Amino acid sequence: MSHFAQVVRVPGDPILGLIEAYRADPNPAKLDLGVGVYKDARGLTPIPQAVKRAEQRLVETETSKSYIGGHGDPLFGARLAELVLGADSPLLAAQRAGASQTPGGTGALRLAADFIAHCLPGRGIWLSEPTWPIHETLFAAAGLRIGHYPYVGADNRLDVEAMLAALNQLPKGDVVLLHACCHNPTGFDLAPRDWKRVLEVVKARELLPLIDFAYQGFGDGLEDDAWAVRLFASELPELLVTSSCSKNFGLYRERTGALLVCAATPDKLQDVRSQLASLARNLWSTPPAHGAAVVATILDDAELKALWIDELEAMRQRVASLRLGLVEALRPYGLAERFAHIAEQRGMFSYTGLTPAQVQRLRAEDSVYLVGSGRANVAGLDANRLDDLASAIARVCG
């Protein structure tokens, strides 16, 4: 008898398929705008100098590889909570907020999902349409009821009115997932006035917000990007925030992130955290140490922190200038207005508005690789070849 005879093959992640097709493409002028990692002008995903220096320090000073606790490195948790909520956060002073270290932002999302499934039974979770595809599969894997609220209209623009109208209909007590900044996959972020309106609906419908914060520092800057999270934390008694250090610290494969909980009282925070440690025991037991130790070392050292902030700001500015550069390159083709949203979006991703057929033509005729939805990773652009890309876009749009 074959135990595995009944096991069928599932299709791979479509973005991984795109990476393979890109690798196999012999065209030297090929352009990878698919994969979701930051790239510098050389097309590389660099290790920040601040990370390198922190790692050197750790190699010299580390004395044990014994397990770290269920909530991870306490210094990492404390410094990350300050980064997200603000060093002067009244919640931190009141011991109403705490961070549990997780393997990346994905681990934080899965821990949040299991917490909701286990401790808040019956609550559904509402995701933006579209959202990061892993949100869909991860919350389904945890057994949660999933619903969607509209986010982008048929005109490829943020549709705040439709979003608010849908949120206003949600069952009381359900969980709503919001992207803190740099919405993946669209790049469309809520303006402060929109966030305030969403907050009012969250209060009126007594929803629990779960804010996914995977790109702090990539939108308008480290502090500005945290504005909505801090608004919600100051106005609501309870909140969940998932934080990822993959992009902003360049620590992708080190799996570094945290689930932050804000609770009404210090005592209730400890109740929730006890559940998180217990749930994590069944997921990964204790989190991996290295990436969090790197982040803690950087954030706890004024010099390293200043270096990291400069490096992060350079990444942010590169993406922002590529956005502007592409729109300018499209101007001679009369397409600057049509693609003006690319400059207004934030973060690495852009819902360009290119159709699946146009994406297909760009790949076949120009070796430009985008996700079928028209999502482009702006960081993958080459500043010296924006004109080539603009001419290719003009051709497939013509």
Ligand SMILES: Cc1ncc(COP(=O)(O)O)c(C=O)c1O
């Ligand atoms: C919206 C969003 N959330 C969470 C994550 C999780 O990132 P990681 O698990 O690599 O830290 C990502 C990564 O691409 C993301 O785009």
